[in-house]
Amino acid sequence: ADSIGTCTCATPLLQVKAEMSDWVTVHDACQDMSQRECIIPGLTPFMRYSARIQIRCSDPSLNSDWGYSSNSETTLRGCRDCDPAPARAAAPVDLVLDGHGPSWMHLRWYPGSDNDTCGFVAWKLEYRRLKDNPDTWREVVDCAWQPRSAPSCNVTGLDFQVAWLFQAKERCENFRADSPHTVANGFRWSDRAGEFFINVGPSSVLEKEVTTMLP
Numbered sequence: 001a002d003s004i005g006t007c008t009c010a011t012p013l014l015q016v017k018a019e020m021s022d023w024v025t026v027h028d029a030c031q032d033m034s035q036r037e038c039i040i041p042g043l044t045p046f047m048r049y050s051a052r053i054q055i056r057c058s059d060p061s062l063n064s065d066w067g068y069s070s071n072s073e074t075t076l077r078g079c080r081d082c083d084p085a086p087a088r089a090a091a092p093v094d095l096v097l098d099g100h101g102p103s104w105m106h107l108r109w110y111p112g113s114d115n116d117t118c119g120f121v122a123w124k125l126e127y128r129r130l131k132d133n134p135d136t137w138r139e140v141v142d143c144a145w146q147p148r149s150a151p152s153c154n155v156t157g158l159d160f161q162v163a164w165l166f167q168a169k170e171r172c173e174n175f176r177a178d179s180p181h182t183v184a185n186g187f188r189w190s191d192r193a194g195e196f197f198i199n200v201g202p203s204s205v206l207e208k209e210v211t212t213m214l215p
Contacts, residue, residue: 007058007063007064009057009058010056011031012031012056013025013054014026014030014038014053015051016043016049016050017050018044018047018048018049019049019072030053033055044075046076048073048074050072051069052069053066053067086172087117088115088118088178089115089172090111090179091112091170091179091182092110092111092151092168092170093109093110093182094109094110095108095168096108096109103158104154104157105154106152106153106154107154107155107168108151108152109151109152111148111149112179115172117177118170118174118177119174119177120172121172122145122171123143123146123148123169123170123171124168124170124171125139125140125143125155126138126140126166127165127166128164129162129165130163130164131163137167140153140155143155144171148170151168167181168181169182
């Protein structure tokens with residue numbers, strides 16, 4: 001066993017600390033007094049860490065004070081960010097209204113062309129009021145697990161006589177391969193009883209009128 005003066009069985013205790021976290025002991029590295037440097041595995045990519053070390057003795061009263069790193073260091077970004085970006089999945093197509101009621105709309109869409117680099121995980125369907133800020137999209141979580149081949153979904157809790165925009169995208173195993181969003185389609189109840197307007201595109205420039213019975 002290593003000895004330093006009256007300290008017998010001297011063993012280094014190394015700990016690391018991520019920002020806003022507690023100190024964590026490194027158990028599988030830097031356990032030998034002969035080491036002057038070592039690699040600490042298992043750290044989170046792109047995270048800032050500090051380190052400290054203490055010499056432990058068989059008599060705890062002889063343990064050294066903690067020695068702290070003079071500055072903190074940030075780990076590199078993950079390998080996923082270092083690799084060339086994968087080809088993105090194609091945007092879904094034909095996002096259309098397939099049914100409606102007083103406070104709900106049923107939407108249907110189709111996937112874009114197949115992409116071997118995507119590895120389909122889920123859909124992401126979002127909606128917002130036409131008049132709201134573009135940053136206010138809300139995800140319809142229940143729509144995520146629709147099959148890739150023929151997805152469709154109910155969106156509930158919609159107000160009457162309000163213009164709504166919708167957008168959908170395909171999510172992949174590697175998020176950088178996620179598809180672009182479809183062009184958002186807008187749907188609203190009209191102010192005239194018995195009529196339904198479908199606004200196609202990010203604004204109501206193109207409008208198609210559909211006659212239907214109010215539920």
